[in-house]
Amino acid sequence: MFAGSSFFHPRVFENAIADYLNSFYGHVKTGRKPHYRGPLNWKILDISDTIKAALMDIHVIGNTSKEHPKLKRMIFFPISDTQIVNLYFDFGGTIISGIDSVNPAPMLELADKIIASFRLDVGPKTLVDWNAVKAVCP
Numbered sequence: 200m201f202a203g204s205s206f207f208h209p210r211v212f213e214n215a216i217a218d219y220l221n222s223f224y225g226h227v228k229t230g231r232k233p234h235y236r237g238p239l240n241w242k243i244l245d246i247s248d249t250i251k252a253a254l255m256d257i258h259v260i261g262n263t264s265k266e267h268p269k270l271k272r273m274i275f276f277p278i279s280d281t282q283i284v285n286l287y288f289d290f291g292g293t294i295i296s297g298i299d300s301v302n303p304a305p306m307l308e309l310a311d312k313i314i315a316s317f318r319l320d321v322g323p324k325t326l327v328d329w330n331a332v333k334a335v336c337p
Contacts, residue, residue, distance in 0.1 A: 206277035207250075207332040215283055216253055216275050224257060234261040236268065244274070247319040249329050252276035254314065270303070272310055276319065280328050288313075 200218070204211045216238075224235040238255035246252045253275045258268030273287040288310045290303065321329070 201281075205280040205328060205332045206283050207280060207329045208336055209251075210336075212253070212275075212277055212283070219275075219283075219285070220257070229261040232260075234259065236260050238273075244276075244314070244317070246276055246317045247321050249321055249326065249333075250276060250278075250319050252317065252319075272307075272314075274314060274317070278319070279325060 201211060201215060206212050206215060220238060224237070227234040235257055237257035239258060240254075240256045242254045244252040244254050255273055257271040257273060259271065260268050270290050271287050272290075273285060275283055275285050277283050290306050290310075
């Protein structure tokens with residue numbers, strides 16, 4: 200689907216993430232209601248001097264409701280013209296709000312510290328590919 204494109208291009212990267220999220224989460228329903236909500240809290244992260252990552256949350260609202268979601272925190276970043284890495288933190292079904300919730304602050308803080316520690320070392324070939332995209336999309 201993305202043949203001839205580069206995941207280093209911001210629009211291609213964003214479309215690839217949107218397609219991934221739609222494929223995995225966009226069509227799943229519990230009864231007549233969506234099973235997931237998101238992406239929420241979308242942020243761009245600097246993980247190298249050149250490469251950016253996208254961070255977002257997906258709420259699992261399946262048998263609960265949108266007021267009592269379970270959380271998945273996801274990170275996407277390109278590592279070549281044709282490959283994207285997706286890492287996610289699944290908080291084990293922890294309900295993050297509502298009556299049966301637990302305080303998610305320590306878990307979220309740990310996840311955020313791990314995410315903040317990410318650093319991608321870009322090799323010469325990747326840098327050449329990235330610079331080619333940068334020339335047409337500064």
